[in-house]
Amino acid sequence: MKRRSFLKTSAAISTPLLINGIPISAVARNSFLDFVNPENDKILVLIQLGGGNDGLNTVLPLDQYSNLDKARNKILIKESLGLKLSDKTALHPSLADMKSLYDDSNLSLIHSVGYPNQNRSHFRSTDIWTSGSQADKYVTTGWLGRYYNNHHSSFPIGYPNANNPDPLAITVGGGVSQTCQGPIVNFSLAINNPDTLAAIPEPEFNSSIPSTNYGNELRYIMTTLQQYNDYSEVIKNGFISGGGTIAASGNPLLDKLNIVAQLINGGLKTKVYVVNIGGFDTHNNQCDPDDHEIGEHATLLAQLAGAMKGFQDLLKKYSLDKRVVGMTFSEFGRRIIANDSTGTDHGTAAPLFLFGSCIKGGMIGNNPTISSSVGNDEGVAMQYDFRSVYASILIDWFQMEASVVKQLLFEDFQKLPIIEGCVTTSVQDDSKRDFSFNLSNSPNPADQYTILSFDTKNEFIKIKLYDSIGSEIKNIFSGNVGEGHHEIKLDTSSLSAGNYVIRISSQTAQKTKLLGVIN
Template sequence: MTHDHDHLHDCDGDGNMAFTRRAFLQRNFALAALAPTVPWFVQQGAMASAAPLGLSSIPGVAEERALVVVQLGGGNDGLNTVIPYFAPQYYDRRPTLAYRAPGSNPNATGWNADALPLDAKLGLGLHPALAPLKELHDDGEVATIPGCGYPNPNRSHFASMDIWHTADRNPSGSDGWLGRYFDTHPATEGSNEAAIAIGNSAPRALTGSSVPPIAFQSAQQFRWTGADIHESLGKTYQAMSGEAASTLSQAATANPQLDFLVRTNMDAQIAADRIRGAVRASNGVSYPRGSLANQLKLIAKMIRGGLRTRVFYASMGGFDTHSGQRGRHAQLMGQFANAINAFQKDLRESGDDERVMTMVFSEFGRRVGENASNGTDHGTAGPMFVIGKHAKGGVHGRHPNFTKLDSGDLRYTIDFRRVYAGVLSGWMQADPSKVIGPQHQPLAVV
């Protein structure tokens, strides 16, 4: 019979006939781990496979789940994202920037269009340019959480972003929350593949001690660029690294530092080959233009191409709208919603929507009142979105109250760490108390 079958017979006789390719690989990895010639990440995976799978799963949902984090950098204006048309104060404080309640003036279009209906009972709408997101909301795939924030808000982009990345109000020296997730939840089977961030450097959210994240702007960058100088150099490099692999067992123990470097170099090449192999997959739908769309397109390819990375990270900037906000913000909202919509449809097309969840955040919202330049300044609480086939659609929690402002700023209603906890426990099958502490009750967004 097949080669695979021989391995099945080598099994420890637990009678499990549902042989899968994954189990085969896992076994191979476990054996290979004894030799020093395998890359780190494979070894770690094989060792981790001894850990029991202790957490429950959702019936009918694939176990190989992925989380895609989308960061809106610069402080997205939450009040013009999820429109609080219930509140007269919103209109008082934003004479030129507010959006009317849905259906107020159905003939108005473009920037002057009315808010889209989100939750009539709560008096909440969506920015008119978020129609592509609204479509997913109508399919029940968008959990909207208005008023996310944290105590004693910091209005510095950098400081507040650090707080969101570490899930720690005093972030100095802390690892990222997703880094801690990897540290406390090694893969239960297969390999513990590094998180992938699209960008020039890995965000702090992904820094931890066990699985260093991978960051690249395009998959073409995640490789040795010497090969671009002359084709023959690329071959030389490949040959050299191949030789490195075969002579490693001799070099091992002579110099542990060198041994470590040779292995990491091998890992890098293996990961680079896999990633570039995966991104050769084609997308199921066409994507709009724009940076976020390009990033999500690349992520969809990697998911479709079979990468088993559990966390992807994408980001979009430009939300720091201090002046002339109306047109600029509408453009950003449109880019964001169109990108998310295309991504979700792409995942549906390949069936990967079963195993992918997307979470959206920004480091802070903006002040309630508009400023003298038709913009808004740095504020506090803002909405988050959790998007996916298995997201619990609808509005979660309350919108912040306008009668109890904190010197012109919203007071948060949901600590953002409750959303993290909800995604960790509900989707990632993780124990949030190990990642962000036990004090943040998971919000049931999945």
């Protein structure tokens, strides 16, 4: 969201009240349940990795290690110390708890998640992720907020009520989540410690309020104050019923997720929870210069993995693990080349993790390809659009119709095999496609031209060309093709020398290929 637009929206709704010192707006529980199966009791927990996580040190592409070592030997994890998920892929040694989830088939790793025309600004890229929009579109609403507003345009007037007693979305330990931003108000609520919530005395307001700007502001304050007290009581009672405060763990992220677990266990029917862990903007001192396996990034990854594992264990203890799915996201990854300050700068795509007992464990996609001659600004090429992950969760977890999801996000999302072992409504058999095309090109590097060779089913495909920082520079092909083998000649004579990425995609599959140009 543009800052100017945000300020206009904020001014329209006046200054919000606070819960535990955090700005809040209350939310009706059924806001987007109008689109959800009424018997659906599923919950989504979002973990935001603030700052832009370095995906190449989080997930090591062992089959690209020699070229990676040339680009980032100042920070690269030792190949022998990676926690192997396969012969080609390993996790950072600080992610032992995440490896445990993977071994139990409770973790899915999606390679190289991002979006076309990557923006490398923290503010702008976070806006894109939370709004679920294209990089060139400025959307002031969140991808969940658009759901809420469609059926609760009168909010906050009349909420909470008998049919909508609980918050829909709760952020623990931070400001309200922009994923739930509506055109006027934010349909989410933020808390720190539910155990310390207390009612604010409600003064007696004049029953006759003028129909002026002042009167409108006063009505909003009155409504928000009443909602604060109503929701505070609901949250506190639910927290106590769920077991109350758990002793501090020494891991701030786990402490936040423990609060989430207690609220779920206490019976709140909240559908979305958001927690945040910051510090991933590792321009300098990302690791110890002499021991790359320790340092700031390693500490953050250990906290993340420990929190995910601890939260999952607690959900299993409460027999709630088949109702909850967790997902990490970060505004971007880091560049391939390390900088001179033992760190990394803003990049493009990065791995995304989903976890839970209903997650289809394993990996989706392939390791990123690292060239032997990486450009200074080059980032990891996108394989999967983040909106395809959102869409797959909405369809298979919240049981939403694909037609509604297309309106919310975008027409061309790919349905990914994320959920397994729990009831879903998907009529598409994900097991019949490996979610990857056969794609090759020759000559590579290209001098004036290259021939693209690929195999497809009878389907609609797109083939696009991106530069090394993720900007789309050419639509090579878009249309229906028959089943079989195909070839396309790509003229590269007008391209500057350097590295490019070819991406072919359909509704159910994708493949990226690194292209060098030496014209």
